[in-house]
Amino acid sequence: MEWSWFPVQLSLIVAIIATLITLFLGIISSHWLLTKKVKGKSIIETLFFLPLVLPPTVIGFLLIIVFGSNSPVGELIAWVTGRSLLFTSTAAVLAATVVAFPLMYQSVKTGFLAVDTNVIGAAKVDGASDWKLLILVTLPLSIRSISTGIVLSFTRAFGEFGATLMFAGNIPGSTQTIPTAIYLALETGQMDLAWYYVLISIGFSFILLFAINRSKGNA
Numbered sequence: 001m002e003w004s005w006f007p008v009q010l011s012l013i014v015a016i017i018a019t020l021i022t023l024f025l026g027i028i029s030s031h032w033l034l035t036k037k038v039k040g041k042s043i044i045e046t047l048f049f050l051p052l053v054l055p056p057t058v059i060g061f062l063l064i065i066v067f068g069s070n071s072p073v074g075e076l077i078a079w080v081t082g083r084s085l086l087f088t089s090t091a092a093v094l095a096a097t098v099v100a101f102p103l104m105y106q107s108v109k110t111g112f113l114a115v116d117t118n119v120i121g122a123a124k125v126d127g128a129s130d131w132k133l134l135i136l137v138t139l140p141l142s143i144r145s146i147s148t149g150i151v152l153s154f155t156r157a158f159g160e161f162g163a164t165l166m167f168a169g170n171i172p173g174s175t176q177t178i179p180t181a182i183y184l185a186l187e188t189g190q191m192d193l194a195w196y197y198v199l200i201s202i203g204f205s206f207i208l209l210f211a212i213n214r215s216k217g218n219a
Contacts, residue, residue: 003193006173007181008200010089014177015158018096019104022153023146025097026104030112031134052102056162059098063167067094091168092175096157103156107149111142144215151212155205 029048033041051059068074069084078084085091115138123137139146161179170180178197185194 003196004172004181007176007178007197010092010175011158011177011179011201014089014092014096014160015154017093018100018157019150019154021093021097022101022104022157023108023150025101026108026149027134027139027146029105030108031130031138034109034112035130048105049102051099056099056160057166060095060163060166063091063095063098063163067091067167086167087169087171087175089168089175092160092164092177095163095167096160099160099163100153100157103152104149107145107152108142111145111149112138114145115141147215148212151208155208158204159201 032038033044038044064086065071066073067077067085069078069086074085085094119137119141120133123133128136159179160177161183164175164177165180165183168175168177170176170184172181172184176184178201182194182197182201185191185197
């Protein structure tokens with residue numbers, strides 16, 4: 001195994017795409033659960049938070065069951081795309097999205113709940129629809145919490161290992177991310193190579209967390 005920028009590039013791409021997906025899903029799901037009378041809300045939120053407490057191998061196993069070649073969903077994907085989702089970069093994105101979503105959802109929900117109800121009430125009196133209220137009032141006033149969710153989700157997706165290894169594999173030049181590259185380097189006794197990837201991972205995570213903590217301190 002030789003040094004390659006591919007795991008770094010793939011990790012960044014996976015983290016960015018997963019963060020964008022979780023941002024969209026986090027906003028939609030938070031808005032839906034907070035503004036609508038939803039039956040079984042507690043059960044739904046519990047399901048949302050399960051990836052935080054489940055072992056990564058369990059998440060990877062469930063992803064294989066749902067999206068694997070022998071599942072109805074997997075067969076449909078293979079029929080549409082011409083190939084299985086397993087052991088692809090798309091699988092890495094899906095795994096990262098699943099594990100990062102709870103952090104985004106909690107941050108967005110916290111931001112939405114912090115919005116002054118008087119402001120929301122005034123906007124409704126002025127005739128704002130639910131979607132205008134979300135886009136023009138709730139989102140702008142929740143931007144700090146949402147920013148925190150973006151950073152936390154990105155770093156979580158960037159460092160995802162267990163579910164990615166099971167679902168996407170560790171194929172150099174194809175599905176190998178920084179965490180799986182570190183794992184392979186350790187397995188083959190290449191400590192210097194492992195340290196390169198470890199330091200890159202720490203550097204990205206530190207910079208992002210430092211930026212969000214500094215912005216909170218200046219608030």
